[in-house]
Amino acid sequence: MSNPLADMEKPQTIFCIGTNMTECHPVAATRLKKAVANGARMIVADPRRIGLCDHADLYLPIRVGSDVALLLGMAHVIARDGLVNEAFVRERTTQVEEFFEHIKGFPPEWAAEITGVPAADIEKAARWYGEVERGAIYYTLGITEHICGVDNVQSLCNLALMTGHIGREGTGINPMRGQNNIQGAGDCGALPNNFPGFQSVIDPAVQAKFEKLWGVKVDLEKGCTKVAALDRCGDEIKAMLICGENTVVSDPNLAHCRKALERLDHLVVADIFLTETAAMADVVLPATSWGETDGVNTNTERRVQRLRAAVPPVGEAKPDWWLLSELAKRCGLRGFEWQSAKDVFNELCEVSPLYHGLDWDRIDTGEYHWPCPDKDHPGEPRLHSEGFINGRGVFKLLDYRDPAETVSDEFPVWLTTGRRLPAYHTHTQTGRSAGIDYLLSEETLEVHPDDVADWGLSDGEWCTMSSARGSIRIKVQANSCSPRGTVFASFSFADTPVNILTGGGYDPATDTAELKVCPVRIEASFRA
Amino acid sequence: MTTLTIDGQQQSFTPGETIYEIAERAHADIPTLCYDPRLKAFGACRLCVVEVEGVRNPVASCTAKATDGMVVRTATPTIDKHRKTLLELVASENREVDVDPLRGYASQELAMLVDRYDARTGRFRGKASGKSQETDQNPFILRDYDLCISCYRCVRVCAEQEGDHAISVRNRGFETQITVEFDGDLKSGTCTFCGQCVQTCPTGALADRKAIRATELPGPIEKARTVCPYCGVGCSVDLQAKGGKLVGVLPAMDGPANEGALCIKGQFAFDFVQHPDRLASPLVRREDGELHPASWDEALDRAAGGFMKARDMHGRHSVYAVASGRAPHEAAYAVQKFIRVGFMTNQVDNCSRA
Numbered sequence: 001m002s003n004p005l006a007d008m009e010k011p012q013t014i015f016c017i018g019t020n021m022t023e024c025h026p027v028a029a030t031r032l033k034k035a036v037a038n039g040a041r042m043i044v045a046d047p048r049r050i051g052l053c054d055h056a057d058l059y060l061p062i063r064v065g066s067d068v069a070l071l072l073g074m075a076h077v078i079a080r081d082g083l084v085n086e087a088f089v090r091e092r093t094t095q096v097e098e099f100f101e102h103i104k105g106f107p108p109e110w111a112a113e114i115t116g117v118p119a120a121d122i123e124k125a126a127r128w129y130g131e132v133e134r135g136a137i138y139y140t141l142g143i144t145e146h147i148c149g150v151d152n153v154q155s156l157c158n159l160a161l162m163t164g165h166i167g168r169e170g171t172g173i174n175p176m177r178g179q180n181n182i183q184g185a186g187d188c189g190a191l192p193n194n195f196p197g198f199q200s201v202i203d204p205a206v207q208a209k210f211e212k213l214w215g216v217k218v219d220l221e222k223g224c225t226k227v228a229a230l231d232r233c234g235d236e237i238k239a240m241l242i243c244g245e246n247t248v249v250s251d252p253n254l255a256h257c258r259k260a261l262e263r264l265d266h267l268v269v270a271d272i273f274l275t276e277t278a279a280m281a282d283v284v285l286p287a288t289s290w291g292e293t294d295g296v297n298t299n300t301e302r303r304v305q306r307l308r309a310a311v312p313p314v315g316e317a318k319p320d321w322w323l324l325s326e327l328a329k330r331c332g333l334r335g336f337e338w339q340s341a342k343d344v345f346n347e348l349c350e351v352s353p354l355y356h357g358l359d360w361d362r363i364d365t366g367e368y369h370w371p372c373p374d375k376d377h378p379g380e381p382r383l384h385s386e387g388f389i390n391g392r393g394v395f396k397l398l399d400y401r402d403p404a405e406t407v408s409d410e411f412p413v414w415l416t417t418g419r420r421l422p423a424y425h426t427h428t429q430t431g432r433s434a435g436i437d438y439l440l441s442e443e444t445l446e447v448h449p450d451d452v453a454d455w456g457l458s459d460g461e462w463c464t465m466s467s468a469r470g471s472i473r474i475k476v477q478a479n480s481c482s483p484r485g486t487v488f489a490s491f492s493f494a495d496t497p498v499n500i501l502t503g504g505g506y507d508p509a510t511d512t513a514e515l516k517v518c519p520v521r522i523e524a525s526f527r528a
Numbered sequence: 529m530t531t532l533t534i535d536g537q538q539q540s541f542t543p544g545e546t547i548y549e550i551a552e553r554a555h556a557d558i559p560t561l562c563y564d565p566r567l568k569a570f571g572a573c574r575l576c577v578v579e580v581e582g583v584r585n586p587v588a589s590c591t592a593k594a595t596d597g598m599v600v601r602t603a604t605p606t607i608d609k610h611r612k613t614l615l616e617l618v619a620s621e622n623r624e625v626d627v628d629p630l631r632g633y634a635s636q637e638l639a640m641l642v643d644r645y646d647a648r649t650g651r652f653r654g655k656a657s658g659k660s661q662e663t664d665q666n667p668f669i670l671r672d673y674d675l676c677i678s679c680y681r682c683v684r685v686c687a688e689q690e691g692d693h694a695i696s697v698r699n700r701g702f703e704t705q706i707t708v709e710f711d712g713d714l715k716s717g718t719c720t721f722c723g724q725c726v727q728t729c730p731t732g733a734l735a736d737r738k739a740i741r742a743t744e745l746p747g748p749i750e751k752a753r754t755v756c757p758y759c760g761v762g763c764s765v766d767l768q769a770k771g772g773k774l775v776g777v778l779p780a781m782d783g784p785a786n787e788g789a790l791c792i793k794g795q796f797a798f799d800f801v802q803h804p805d806r807l808a809s810p811l812v813r814r815e816d817g818e819l820h821p822a823s824w825d826e827a828l829d830r831a832a833g834g835f836m837k838a839r840d841m842h843g844r845h846s847v848y849a850v851a852s853g854r855a856p857h858e859a860a861y862a863v864q865k866f867i868r869v870g871f872m873t874n875q876v877d878n879c880s881r882a
Contacts, residue, residue, distance in 0.1 A: 022720075025760070026791035027789045027790060027794070028761050030690055037688075176760060176761075177760030178760055181853055181854060181855065181856060182853030183760060184856070184860060185879075187860075189865075190861075190864045190877065191864075191878065192874050192877050195864075210868070214865070218868050219873050222874055223873060226850050226881060226882070227882060236842075237847075237848045238842045239838035239846060240847075240848045241835070241866075242849075243851055243852045243855060244854045245850055245853075245854075250882065266837070266838055268835075271807065273806065278807075279819070281813070282812065283811070284819060284827075285810055287855070289800075289801045290757035290801065296857040299760055299761060299762025300759075300760035303785060305762055305784075309752065310768075310769045311769050311772050311802070315808025316810070316824065319859075320855050324863060324866050326824070327828060328865075328866050328869070330832035331832050331835065331836055331866075333866070333870050335865070335869060336865070345861075347861070348858075365784075367784065421791070421793075422721075422792055422793070424759075424793055428800070429757070429758075429800040430797045432799075432800035434667060434799055435737075436792075438667050438668075439721065511881050512880075512881045512882065
């Protein structure tokens with residue numbers, strides 16, 4: 001997030017797009033609800049009538065995968081109706097003329113046709129966002145899990161740059177990160193293109209720095225993404241270490257994913273349970289769990305916070321850093337002689353400019369947001385207040401693209417996937433917590449009641465859902481949350497592996513899978 | 529500058545502040561039962577009354593705005609007597625006052641005030657108010673309304689903070705009953721089981737059903753401040769353990785990201801940690817094709833050997849690692865360093881793309 005969570009109570013206009021916050025980030029959603037109760041206006045754009053819509057002043061029911069069209073239409077209106085923050089655009093942005101010329105071609109009527117949202121509502125949304133002093137954007141995977149995920153994010157950035165809704169209280173571009181430490185995993189350099197602190201691996205100066213720090217030669221060539229790695233398993237890639245990820249349930253195109261792991265010569269999984277993925281490994285290493293582990297997490301607002309153990313580890317489980325250091329020693333490597341989580345974290349702070357002013361003791365009360373480059377630095381709850389990292393904010397010239405797969409006679413229904421409040425991801429943890437099944441005991445397919453009738457389905461009965469990659473059986477749940485022609489399911493239950501169906505395409509820039517759009521065919525079926 | 533005098537001390541304040549807020553800042557310990565600093569002041573319990581010079585009756589400090597030059601006394605014999613009587617009356621309506629602290633964050637408030645004001649006199653024989661909802665068998669929230677004192681904190685936290693409006697009230701006076709729409713189970717309404725009603729309840733009338741399973745476990749409750757393991761909001765929590773067993777979660781009221789709020793997962797989905805399915809020892813796949821328990825030495829040798837063999841036979845880019853978005857920094861840092869230092873490659877990623 002560019003802005004802190006506390007800012008969520010301060011915008012005059014809140015624009016939520018592709019974020020089912022009441023189910024996926026419920027505590028953040030309480031802040032938006034408070035803002036609305038205190039007079040803020042909220043716009044929600046989502047294919048489904050999600051919980052946030054109950055608190056919204058304007059709901060834009062966009063067709064799955066049509067975000068860029070909506071956002072181009074809004075940009076057009078903001079420019080047309082004179083709502084551009086001219087001073088901000090002049091002082092802080094670049095590629096201005098080209099951009100404003102470009103968006104002339106995307107009137108709201110054009111956007112209405114693609115998104116299915118009335119042009120008048122697109123205009124209203126643009127005006128509400130554009131005309132206020134403080135407008136803020138919140139998004140989640142509904143924006144990024146598309147073949148055009150980067151375009152979607154850049155479209156949102158364009159809106160913020162046009163209006164100057166960035167770098168101030170109650171504004172910003174705010175992605176809600178989905179996992180407790182997904183921000184931290186990237187911060188720490190678990191990326192094929194970056195060392196810790198997002199320092200590029202292809203920068204010779206950075207390479208020289210790490211060679212000095214680590215005392216070994218490091219590679220100047222980017223690695224491949226996990227998505228690409230799975231494609232290359234058995235070919236270029238022969239051995240894999242997977243830490244704390246249930247890949248064969250959470251990833252798209254599961255059949256492909258399972259085959260990929262089977263083709264490895266050597267698979268090592270570190271986890272807290274024998275997950276479906278761990279069960280495929282040659283070696284399984286038992287890691288300590290949350291509640292047993294000291295360490296650090298960074299949340300969605302870049303706040304660096306300490307984790308503390310409350311109970312001793314189960315059995316012989318060991319912290320991940322310990323088992324990695326032991327693996328390293330057995331491979332004859334030096335520089336892994338850590339005695340504690342504190343040692344590891346302090347080493348990270350030493351090598352990362354974003355964390356350089358932090359250390360284990362300094363983050364005791366969790367008051368710092370990165371970047372915190374030196375010991376006198378207070379951290380930055382709000383990014384981009386003075387300037388952008390690259391100088392000026394660049395307007396991007398974007399066009400709408402169809403999803404990788406679109407509905408057809410063979411697969412006439414849009415499937416979109418997501419999460420449900422009581423279950424977390426592949427349910428390995430929530431599914432082993434007493435009582436959760438009282439609220440959610442199985443996965444169901446959310447189908448509009450009129451479609452249930454039209455398609456010859458019955459509420460509570462089984463159906464077969466197929467995509468270009470496979471079929472699953474799933475129970476139908478008649479529910480008007482999804483619009484006609486669009487169905488929804490989560491991937492939380494391994495016995496209803498929705499991700500067998502997904503995986504039609506990937507964003508070319510990030511390799512993020514298009515998990516939000518998957519054309520399917522649905523047929524009634526009966527239990528054998 | 530606007531000032532008032534509290535217990536003989538001058539205090540400056542911002543217009544709009546209540547007497548209670550200023551007194552709290554001045555460390556005057558005014559008792560309350562219906563007050564939760566996160567919610568709008570309600571003025572129901574009357575325990576926070578103070579004397580204001582020139583005003584005939586005691587004033588509820590939580591709702592009264594301070595005015596310039598005001599002279600306030602937060603504890604006088606008259607006020608203390610009033611508070612004691614009120615507490616005697618409140619206690620008289622309840623089945624019991626002393627409840628297990630595992631019931632919830634604020635569950636000890638009534639018992640502590642009854643002790644502080646020496647109000648365990650049994651002077652009144654109260655008519656009971658509130659009837660426990662024993663038929664609601666949800667696994668998270670015990671609705672033991674025999675202990676309810678109608679402070680409405682549960683109703684208000686659900687409406688004001690959560691925006692869910694799942695809890696309501698019917699009847700008045702001794703007949704007051706906290707309820708949900710159509711008098712049903714919590715599950716039948718808009719409740720999301722975030723547990724905030726439990727944590728704000730000052731008597732334990734609403735209780736954490738999962739935590740109180742550990743009531744009989746011996747030993748003190750030990751607490752550790754950590755961060756919720758689920759989404760990226762990063763809510764601070766205090767884990768509660770008894771004799772090495774994780775028994776419950778309390779929201780951290782001073783948690784910077786959550787300010788006391790939690791959701792169902794953070795509040796109630798903690799016991800996976802000590803689930804019997806937890807991996808308790810390393811496993812290696814043997815000749816029979818099955819995974820078998822092994823020593824750390826054997827497992828680590830085997831794991832490291834496989835990586836070195838791949839590198840030696842197929843080159844440095846043949847080894848790949850996926851770090852977790854669920855494990856702490858130290859895990860991700862160690863994984864990427866292992867790959868970069870060990871194999872001179874950047875074949876590492878985390879689970880953020882799918």
